[in-house]
Amino acid sequence: MGMTIGEKILAAKCGKKFVEPGELIIADVDIVLANDITAPLAIKEFKNSGATRVFDRKKIVLVPDHFTPNKDIKSAEQAKILRDFANEQKLTHYYEQGQAGIEHVLLPEKGIVVSGDLVIGADSHTCTYGALGAFATGVGSTDVAFAMITGKAWFKVPTTIKFIYKGKLKKWVYSKDLILYTIGKIGVDGALYKIMEFAGPVISDLSVDARMTMSNMAIEAGGKAGIIEPDDITIEYMKKRAERKWKIFKSDKDAKYEKVIEFDCEKIEPQVACPHLPENTKSVSEVGKVLIDQAVIGSCTNGRIEDLKIAAKILKGKKVNSRVRCIIFPGTQNVYLQALKEGLVEIFIKAGCVVSPPTCGPCLGGHMGILAKGEVAISTTNRNFVGRMGHPESFVYLSSPAVAAASAIAGKIASPEDIL
């Protein structure tokens, strides 16, 4: 019997020819990731265990990105725990301010993650790397501690749901709209404990940047991973970046899927997920009049150069509405630099946007753009839970960079059609 790409990677990493859903395995991990919120707990557990050395100093990646640049004394203390541990263990992949950025934009860009890898990260959006044909999944701090000690992690082999995207994308529809639409259809637990495998002609035409937006939000449907089979586009992307050899896995023709779901992309309009769950999706034309106070463009979901180009195309020569604070946060220093070289930063500043240093800050209501009581934001981030971006009585709508930029100009949720 055939296996899906996800099953194949898990089998390879636990030294088996075959694994099947439900099986419990302990597998070797290629990369172990943690950030300034989750690493301090992992380091504490690592030390509690009596361990003195990590299993492999080249396979542990620490990125202080959530409350950095340090927002207060407590955050500074947390970030320092990472820095001290990285020095003590001589970790090769510690990324300080100035070289860093948002972990899930940074790791693919630096070629730290490649096709065929098994990656765990104490950050739920670790599933982003599925876009490169890796099995990548979010875990907790204790899992990271265990992996830092042993090089291993435990998994229950999940079933796979295949999503096939057919037809052609309409104008102003992007991969963000596809994933929001998908979550809207299956719900926030529609892929609970499962692998989402994204396929079809529309996915094959997407850039790696755009694919990462989809894999990134697999967790928003409860998914354990969001995988896309690697192809020439993936290999081209890795050729310029990879720091290790990659291995290409593909699903067998007779692989067993729990379900196969097809979407006709001709029918998909730009999407907006309304408060307070990512499954509350509507076409932008159906949202009605929603005035906004803030527009946020960036994050591990949509903070790559392609995303900023989409936003800049709409904001060029326009002004952000006087009632709106528009914050652009590039994913990494590299994305920032490229945006600068290509004139995007100038477009943003002339339009009246704030361009932030790379940070997770506003997405999780950490810092750099918090909402007051009653305020409304449109955001290219990934969650619109109660209190996610600030006051428990604030409201977050999720969208693509195009809809967020158009809304910033209109002062209310709008389609690019409405303002161009």
Added chain:
Amino acid sequence: MQIKGKAWKFGDDIDTDAIIPARYLNTSDPYELAKHCMEDADKTFASKVKKGDIIVAGKNFGCGSSREHAPVAIKYAGVSCVIAKDFARIFFRNAFNIGLPIFESEEASKKIDEGDEIEILADKGIIKNLTKSQEYIVKPIPPFMQELVAAGGLINYAKQKFKIK
């Protein structure tokens, strides 16, 4: 394992931002986190919950972020266990890894009301509702997870099974 306490009811899809909002994540001190447990779902929860009390919720409890701070906040708030129809997967593994007992039971999730006195017979897989004189069956815990519980969490399991350097 003896678990007995009063039920506090929550709905479906209680996310980790509701369990412990990110604005409090600039520390990993478990007692600090516990002060804000469930704050964005029920503002006064941390002040009224008593040691041994039980959280009873609907589907997909703990969805959202990977923050282990969520089960840690619940555990250190004094909550003895969480019962739900089902759990989001990272929360599920985190709870086992840190030793917060969790139980899946659709029936219990539906039939228990706030304030009911609940007793759990973990080894028998039974939840008893002492107020309503009802019993509910718990979805069995996979053998590996039982091993984790018996070892006292993932790190203790590592100590037993691996040579730590």
